Amino acid sequence: MSEVPGTTRDRIIGDVEWDGRVFTLVDTGGLEGETGDPLKEKVRAQVEMAIEESDLVLFVVDAEEGLNPLDEEIAQWLRRLEKPLITIANKADNVQREATAAEFHRLGLGEPLLMSAYHNLGTQDLMEQILGLLPEWKGKVEETKGVPKLAIIGRTNVGKSMLMNAILGEERAIVSDVAGTTRDSLDTRFVYKDKPMVLIDTAGMRRRGQIRPGIEKYSVLRSVKAVERCDIALVVLDAMEIATEQDTHIFGMAMDAFKGIIVVVNKWDLAPQETGTEQEVAIQLIRRRFHFMPYAPIVFTSALESQGIQDILDLALEIYEERGREVPQNQLRRLMNDAWVSRPPSNVRGRRLELYQVRQVDTHPPTFVFNVNEPTIHFSYRRYLENKIRQTFGFRHTHLRLVFKRRSE
Numbered sequence: 369m370s371e372v373p374g375t376t377r378d379r380i381i382g383d384v385e386w387d388g389r390v391f392t393l394v395d396t397g398g399l400e401g402e403t404g405d406p407l408k409e410k411v412r413a414q415v416e417m418a419i420e421e422s423d424l425v426l427f428v429v430d431a432e433e434g435l436n437p438l439d440e441e442i443a444q445w446l447r448r449l450e451k452p453l454i455t456i457a458n459k460a461d462n463v464q465r466e467a468t469a470a471e472f473h474r475l476g477l478g479e480p481l482l483m484s485a486y487h488n489l490g491t492q493d494l495m496e497q498i499l500g501l502l503p504e505w506k507g508k509v510e511e512t513k514g515v516p517k518l519a520i521i522g523r524t525n526v527g528k529s530m531l532m533n534a535i536l537g538e539e540r541a542i543v544s545d546v547a548g549t550t551r552d553s554l555d556t557r558f559v560y561k562d563k564p565m566v567l568i569d570t571a572g573m574r575r576r577g578q579i580r581p582g583i584e585k586y587s588v589l590r591s592v593k594a595v596e597r598c599d600i601a602l603v604v605l606d607a608m609e610i611a612t613e614q615d616t617h618i619f620g621m622a623m624d625a626f627k628g629i630i631v632v633v634n635k636w637d638l639a640p641q642e643t644g645t646e647q648e649v650a651i652q653l654i655r656r657r658f659h660f661m662p663y664a665p666i667v668f669t670s671a672l673e674s675q676g677i678q679d680i681l682d683l684a685l686e687i688y689e690e691r692g693r694e695v696p697q698n699q700l701r702r703l704m705n706d707a708w709v710s711r712p713p714s715n716v717r718g719r720r721l722e723l724y725q726v727r728q729v730d731t732h733p734p735t736f737v738f739n740v741n742e743p744t745i746h747f748s749y750r751r752y753l754e755n756k757i758r759q760t761f762g763f764r765h766t767h768l769r770l771v772f773k774r775r776s777e
Contacts, residue, residue, distance in 0.1 A: 386495050391502055394418050399442055419446075424501050425453045427477065431460035435471040443475040452501045455480040456494065461487050515557075516688040519568040519594045521622065522604035523614050527634040530671040531604060532556070532569045535681065560681045570594045595621060599691060599732065600628035600684050607639040607668075610650055611657035619658050626733040626767050628687040629664040630680060637670035663758070665765050683765065690766040691732045700736070700757070701726055707756045713749045716742050724775050735769040743772040 384393050396415045419425055427446060429439050446453060455477045457469035461484035472480040481497065483490025520528045536558055556567045595601055601622035605615055610633065622629050631654060639646060651666055658664065665683050669676030704726045713721045725739040736757065738745075754768050 387499060389499055389502070391498075394422065399438070419449065419451065422451065423503055424498065425449075425451050426456055426498075427453055428456045428458050429472055429475075429480070431457040431465040431469040431482070434468045435474060439472070439475065443477055447476065453477060454494070454497050454501070457482050458485055460484055461489060515564050515566055516600060516684055517566040517568060517598045518600050518602055518684055519570060519598035519627075520602045520604060521570055521595060521618055522632075523606070523612070523618070526604045526606040527671045528604050529569055531602070531632065531634060531669065532567060534669075534671040534674045534677050535567060561685070563685060565681075565684070568594045568598055592621070595625055595627060598627060600630060600687055602630050602632050602680065602684075604632045604634050605654070607633050607635040607650075611654050616657055619661070619664075623661050623767065626769050628684075628691055628733075628766050629661065630683050630687070630765075631658070631664055631666045632676075632680060633666065633668045634671055636668040637673055637675070661767070663765055687765050690763050691734065693734060693761065693763070694731060695728055695734075695757075695761045697727060699760075700728060703756060703760055704738070704753065707753060711752065714746060716744050721745070730769075733767050733769050734763065735771065738770065738772045739775045740772055741774065743774055745772050 384391055396418050399415060425446060427442065429435070455472060455475065457472055457480040460466050460469050460482040466482055469480055469482055481490060481494055483494055485491075520532055522528055536556060556569075558565055558567060603615070603619050603622060605611060619629065619631075633650060633654075639650075647668060650668075654666055655662060665687075667676050667679045667683065669680065671677075704723065708723045715721065719742060722741045723738060724741070727737055729735050729737050738753075750770055750772075754770055757763060757768060
């Protein structure tokens with residue numbers, strides 16, 4: 369947060385729930401007049417893209433500063449767009465500023481809403497107006513509960529769309545050798561071994577500094593949202609350039625979201641096959657790069673020749689089943705008590721750590737809560753307990769979430 373104009377350049381996106389309605393809020397960079405600054409021109413381009421994709425525009429003006437020529441310039445532009453709009457006179461937290469805000473009637477954008485974000489004044493009125501102007505969802509919502517959702521993610525031009533077509537067995541996505549062809553996240557329902565599934569194709573993710581403003585920026589955001597709503601991420605690598613730094617970033621994003629992960633080494637038909645040990649070398653490289661998730665399975669594929677597709681889908685069904693598995697409470701408690709006694713954790717600040725209770729509280733991902741006297745648990749001991757659960761209850765490939773809380777929490 370800063371008082372310096374132009375601080376916000378990238379958009380900040382978040383989901384908002386209010387009175388039972390959920391919508392996505394996009395905060396954009398501030399607009400400035402003609403400056404010749406290329407960076408500020410990029411900010412404006414991103415604002416234009418945000419408005420183009422929006423259902424409602426919130427035009428924020430400054431009640432402390434009052435009406436200025438740039439406000440009028442922006443208002444003129446917004447009128448041409450013919451989008452639902454609310455004018456917000458922010459910082460209207462005293463009588464003098466409320467009087468100054470009357471100037472904004474001259475913009476011709478309706479009655480300005482007086483509020484102070486800093487003092488949380490006017491928020492209720494704003495939300496009522498927002499909900500009144502947002503369109504009701506009229507589309508058909510397909511039931512996907514209990515249906516595995518797979519998101520294909522990866523760098524640009526690693527063959528994600530072709531992999532989608534190979535999985536579906538038909539041309540359901542545009543396939544191109546031009547990096548960045550896919551812009552939208554495409555959801556497609558299909559059936560494998562009598563099991564309904566959903567496949568989510570996404571745009572390629574470049575390194576942050578290489579993402580161009582506008583459409584490509586939004587493509588990456590859609591890809592991130594696709595990861596959030598999937599069950600299993602198919603992290604696609606290029607066999608000709610395995611496990612790059614960007615691959616690690618994408619893999620880590622799926623891991624941090626506690627998604628099931630399958631590493632898909634695509635274009636394996638193009639890799640040199642000389643000694644017969646190429647797969648072993650590739651696996652070692654991937655395991656070193658993705659050492660924080662050694663249980664993620666690796667599949668070598670050729671989307672072009674439809675090789676390895678069945679292995680991907682079989683693994684996806686297995687991981688989905690693991691993610692929904694519930695373990696017997698008494699067996700879990702006995703296992704963790706034995707593990708804690710046979711290998712006690714290190715003391716924290718001279719204090720002995722005690723385990724009072726452990727229970728599974730959720731699935732997708734399987735989530736286990738440990739009630740202890742001190743939640744500061746070394747990561748190596750977390751891994752020890754996780755491996756015990758993994759080995760005992762057959763969680764071969766899925767991500768597990770272990771949460772440590774004080775008994776009083």
